[in-house]
Ligand SMILES: Nc1ncnc2c1ncn2[C@@H]1O[C@H](COP(=O)(O)OP(=O)(O)O)[C@@H](O)[C@H]1O
């Protein structure tokens with residue numbers, strides 16, 4: 001019922017004819033992470049190119065979320081968390097002195113596992129929340145709200161109830177609202193931590209469509225437990241694995257097709273074929 | 278349903294009460310379906326009566342009513358026919374209750390067995406206990422209503438006690454000066470205590486600084502602060518050294534000392550239940566921490582915070598001791614809380630009820646009634662506002678869409 005609506009939004013969506021992918025290039029260089037004295041991630045090197053959806057896969061507990069959270073400095077919100085290595089956004093270290101913490105987080109947006117719209121705000125206010133929260137003013141607030149909702153594929157479903165509380169939306173709609181909220185502050189990179197794991201198959205498909213539409217506008221990094229999803233949406237894929245009582249490492253990475261059809265490492269083969277994890 | 282029980286009785290005439298109980302509760306057994314129900318067509322298949330387990334049936338109500346009536350008449354017999362002297366009505370109720378228990382026990386045991394009888398008698402005990410604790414509240418409120426309404430008239434809200442002598446009627450004069458004083462002092466105390474309390478709560482739950490533990494300890498301890506001490510503190514700080522004379526604002530200060538811990542602790546608990554995922558969402562958008570608290574955490578908790586404020590107000594509005602020493606008390610209308618003596622409702626009640634004149638005492642009850650109504654209104658307000666909390670979204674009235682693009686702001 002909702003899919004045809006999306007189709008007819010496509011021609012209306014504000015898609016400027018851009019020559020190359022926009023987005024930013026994010027690169028983790030030798031990233032290691034600790035919680036207290038426990039090392040959970042070791043020596044991760046991943047380059048997340050613009051115009052490419054990068055998928056992080058691996059069994060739970062191997063440090064995918066931790067790595068993702070180092071990419072926009074959410075890792076340091078945990079008081080005992082430390083890290084080593086650097087993360088480069090278009091060549092600049094986001095942990096360096098040149099970039100402000102809030103600016104880093106604005107340019108590298110994040111969508112969480114559980115949809116978390118602000119319950120005290122209306123749908124429209126949720127989308128524009130990033131502006132208020134970063135103290136920015138825009139001339140055309142309504143236009144920005146509409147554009148962001150269109151990019152997240154939600155406009156047609158909520159255009160008549162922008163003033164309704166966000167809590168009244170379904171789980172899948174809430175998640176797309178969160179995507180719209182992240183897009184409204186025009187990030188260069190969008191990090192998604194298992195964005196569909198709390199959603200039904202239909203909503204999952206809508207989110208995947210949204211990801212494919214967005215991939216030329218922002219760089220997308222997605223953590224997923226769903227092998228099919230990784231194959232459907234990503235072009236680059238990194239497989240994380242943590243042996244018992246050892247930090248997680250990237251076992252193998254490369255083009256998604258290659259990783260799934262012809263993995264180099266037997267552990268990757270076992271995982272992508274569902275033999276463990 | 279009663280018929281089924283009688284059938285079960287007839288089917289097993291010699292059975293013990295326990296097995297009777299089982300028979301009446303479970304599905305009818307083959308033996309009980311036998312000759313008693315001779316339906317015309319085929320082997321008799323009785324449809325088990327539909328019932329909700331443990332719900333009150335008419336037979337149960339009849340049993341209870343019968344036991345109540347029997348014990349009532351027995352008590353009446355004892356009191357009015359057998360005893361040679363009269364006893365207080367309270368004793369009547371006590372004996373009635375005492376007689377009711379065994380009668381009810383035997384009635385249910387006879388009908389439904391020991392297990393059900395135990396269950397019923399225990400229920401009676403629990404309900405009697407609830408009634409016993411609830412009655413004083415009803416009596417207190419009822420008595421205040423009864424006494425207060427007698428001398429409450431329109432001029433109670435429009436006149437003061439300025440020209441009312443000690444021998445005037447109870448309906449003469451009014452408490453306008455006290456009502457104004459109460460409202461002003463409450464408002465000022467709220468204005469002082471709420472920002473402090475909410476900021477402290479933010480410090481405790483959001484910033485979690487090194488002082489959080491001692492501050493929480495002090496706030497907890499302050500909830501038990503005797504209210505007279507708060508009054509004494511303000512008295513010795515301002516009035517004794519003649520810095521400010523007795524006035525409404527000093528009463529507000531004393532009240533805000535009492536209000537502060539209530540507001541702080543309630544607000545902290547409210548902030549604590551705001552999901553951490555919302556803070557993360559705000560920070561991930563690039564918000565500085567203070568903006569995420571101001572624009573996401575506090576608005577999300579606003580319903581709970583309003584409840585915290587109102588609970589704080591209800592806590593202090595009836596306090597007498599702190600205002601006794603600080604506001605002065607007067608019979609004149611003084612709308613300026615910053616200078617000059619001011620009255621308020623607890624003080625009004627206090628002064629009126631201590632009088633030896635019956636009319637003044639009556640007026641005091643009217644004041645108590647108004648105070649009660651104010652507290653009641655505050656609590657109703659707290660419940661209304663609190664039920665629209667973030668965790669209970671289903672009570673929120675959805676704002677209908679405007680059927681188009683959002684405009685403005
Ligand atoms: N806040 C935290 N404090 C301590 N340990 C944590 C915390 N978050 C995650 N960990 C640990 O770090 C490891 C990696 O976790 P995570 O990155 O969430 O795994 P994944 O997302 O791959 O399932 C796990 O062993 C987990 O126990």
Ligand SMILES: [Mg+2]
Pocket residue numbers: 064065066193
């Ligand atoms: Mg995870």
